[in-house]
Amino acid sequence: MTDLADRLIAGGTLSDGEWRFLIEGDYDRQLLFAEADRVRRRYYGTDVYIRGLIEISNFCKRDCLYCGIRRSNGNADRYRLSVEEILSCCGQGYELGFRTFVLQGGEDSCHTTEWVGRTVSHIKEKYPDCAVTLSLGERPREDYEIWYQAGADRYLLRHETASCAHYEKLHPPGQTFLRRMECLRDLKQIGYQAGAGFMVGSPFQGTEELIADMRFLQEFQPHMVGIGPFIPHHDTPFAGYPQGPLTLTLTMVALTRLTLPKSLIPATTALGTIHPQGRELGLKAGANVVMPNLSPADVRGQYSLYDNKVCTGQEAAEGLAALRKSVSRAGYQIVEGRGDAL
Ligand code: SAH
Numbered sequence: 001m002t003d004l005a006d007r008l009i010a011g012g013t014l015s016d017g018e019w020r021f022l023i024e025g026d027y028d029r030q031l032l033f034a035e036a037d038r039v040r041r042r043y044y045g046t047d048v049y050i051r052g053l054i055e056i057s058n059f060c061k062r063d064c065l066y067c068g069i070r071r072s073n074g075n076a077d078r079y080r081l082s083v084e085e086i087l088s089c090c091g092q093g094y095e096l097g098f099r100t101f102v103l104q105g106g107e108d109s110c111h112t113t114e115w116v117g118r119t120v121s122h123i124k125e126k127y128p129d130c131a132v133t134l135s136l137g138e139r140p141r142e143d144y145e146i147w148y149q150a151g152a153d154r155y156l157l158r159h160e161t162a163s164c165a166h167y168e169k170l171h172p173p174g175q176t177f178l179r180r181m182e183c184l185r186d187l188k189q190i191g192y193q194a195g196a197g198f199m200v201g202s203p204f205q206g207t208e209e210l211i212a213d214m215r216f217l218q219e220f221q222p223h224m225v226g227i228g229p230f231i232p233h234h235d236t237p238f239a240g241y242p243q244g245p246l247t248l249t250l251t252m253v254a255l256t257r258l259t260l261p262k263s264l265i266p267a268t269t270a271l272g273t274i275h276p277q278g279r280e281l282g283l284k285a286g287a288n289v290v291m292p293n294l295s296p297a298d299v300r301g302q303y304s305l306y307d308n309k310v311c312t313g314q315e316a317a318e319g320l321a322a323l324r325k326s327v328s329r330a331g332y333q334i335v336e337g338r339g340d341a342l
Contacts, residue, residue, distance in 0.1 A: 001027045005035045008258040013218070019211040022255055029247060029254075036254035036286030039261045044288050046332040049264065049339030051100040051133065052093035052294035052317060055303035056081045060106025062137065063172045064160075066202060068233035068304045069106045075235050079299045080108060083119050090123055093294045094130070096320050099338045101127075102156070102291060104135035111136060113143045117150040124151035131338040135195075138179060141186040148190050153340075155187045158197035158226055162216035163209045170202060184220065193341050197226030199270075200252050201244020205230075210252065218259050223341035224289075225256050225263050228270030231306035246275050250285040257286025262342040264289050273310050280330040289339070290327070292317045 004018055014022070022032070057080040058069040069076050081089075090101050101123060105111070116136065123132050134147060135156035144155065159180060161167050167177035188194045198213050199205075217225060229244030249271060256265060266289040267282030275281065279290060293300060294317045303309075324334050 001025075001031055002035065005032070005258050008255070009039060009261060016211060019214060020207055023210050023248075023251060024207050029251060032251065032254045033285040036257040037284060039257055040286050040288055043262050043342060047288065047335045047339075048283060048327050048332045049100070049289045049337070050098060050320075050334055051102045051266070051289060051291040051339075052089070052096075052098035053102045053104060053269075053291045054081070054086055054089045054093075055105060055293070055295040055299070056086060056103050057105040057108040057111065058299075058303050059108040059110065060137075061109055062107050062175060064175070065170055065172070065237045066199070066230060066233070066306075068236060068306055070236060073235045076304070077302050079302050080110060081296070081299070083115075083122060085296060086119060087122060087126065089294045089296065090127060090130075093317060094127055096317055097336050098294070098317070099129060099336060100131040100133060100154075101294070102133040102135060104156070105137075107137040113139075113146055116143070117146050120147055120150040120152045129338070131340065133195075138183045141183075141190075144183075144186055144190055144192070148192060152192070153338075154193040154195065154224065156195035156197070156224065156226060157184055157187065158195070158199075159184060159213075159216060160198055161202065161205065161209055162198070162212040166204055166209045166212075169204045184222075188220075188222075193223040195224030195226060195264075196220060196222040197224075197228075198252075199228060199230040199244060200249040201242070202230040203238050203241045213252075214255060214259060217256060221260065223264060225260065225265050226268060227252050227256060227265070228268035229274050231270055231273060231308070233304065233306045243274055246271075246278070246281070249274075250281055253282055253287055254285040264339070264341055266291050269293075269310060270306065273306070273308055280326055283327065283330050283332055288332075290323065290334075292320060292323060
């Protein structure tokens with residue numbers, strides 16, 4: 001394992017068989033996680049960056065088969081935050097020490113190019129020392145450009161899977177793999193710090209698809225990579241599928257750290273949802289970011305992408321003190337500052 005790890009760190013390519021071994025082979029995962037931790041420490045020491053996640057709307061015109069806020073889910077209780085509400089979340093976050101705000105949402109037709117641009121400008125005017133990350137799905141390149149001009153620094157758009165055939169099984173016709181990839185390339189070209197990522201254990205995913213994900217990351221070189229287990233949502237077509245396994249998710253986090261030593265990798269909320277120590281385990285496997293929830297408490301339950309999403313306690317911004325403690329128990333420390341990619 002260690003020789004393969006060394007080749008990855010050096011930017012080398014691996015054969016299918018070598019990738020297969022790293023992903024599903026019979027070897028001690030603790031050794032892999034230790035390798036990943038060594039690489040993260042080389043570049044980031046024990047620093048953990050925090051991002052305040054603001055879920056600005058759960059209206060969505062898309063129909064991703066896995067997602068609880070998909071258009072066809074008539075049981076979703078929809079909400080949309082106003083600019084004032086978003087600014088107030090930022091204000092509370094700023095007080096708590098957050099210097100990155102992530103505006104995430106469904107693809108809400110009411111979020112015009114102009115509205116989003118204005119919201120970004122307001123935040124940057126009020127908090128010039130903060131980074132703004134957007135995660136609002138697929139938009140025309142022009143929108144991305146305008147928002148970048150307005151001051152947005154980063155954009156998260158998981159590729160979800162790097163296999164075109166697999167992508168088509170997770171999404172309805174009309175949501176294409178090519179378009180998703182085109183958006184990612186646009187974002188990077190425009191100058192955003194770009195985030196890709198995928199779910200682990202999503203329906204119809206096998207090792208081959210995960211190998212494709214790793215090869216895509218190696219080629220695309222995103223600044224950020226979000227990786228979390230698939231978790232079923234009861235009101236979706238994938239309600240009956242099992243959730244993604246913990247160890248496989250941690251394995252993919254670790255392999256991503258080896259492949260992209262300088263990347264920013266969150267220990268995701270989904271990871272924290274499937275295991276009480278999920279986030280800490282993610283940090284020990286190479287992750288270096290956590291994204292506590294800054295959304296207004298009364299709408300948190302409504303941003304339900306999957307079942308049982310944790311939304312009280314350490315994943316909530318109010319629980320920052322507790323999070324600080326558990327991060328330091330894991331051997332790291334939360335630091336202030338924007339935490340840009342190296
Ligand atoms: N609309 C935005 C934000 C999507 S929500 C966009 O398209 O980028 C953020 C991420 O949640 C998605 O990219 C997806 O990977 C993840 N997600 C959605 N449903 C999920 C589920 N059932 N289990 C685990 N992760 C899920």
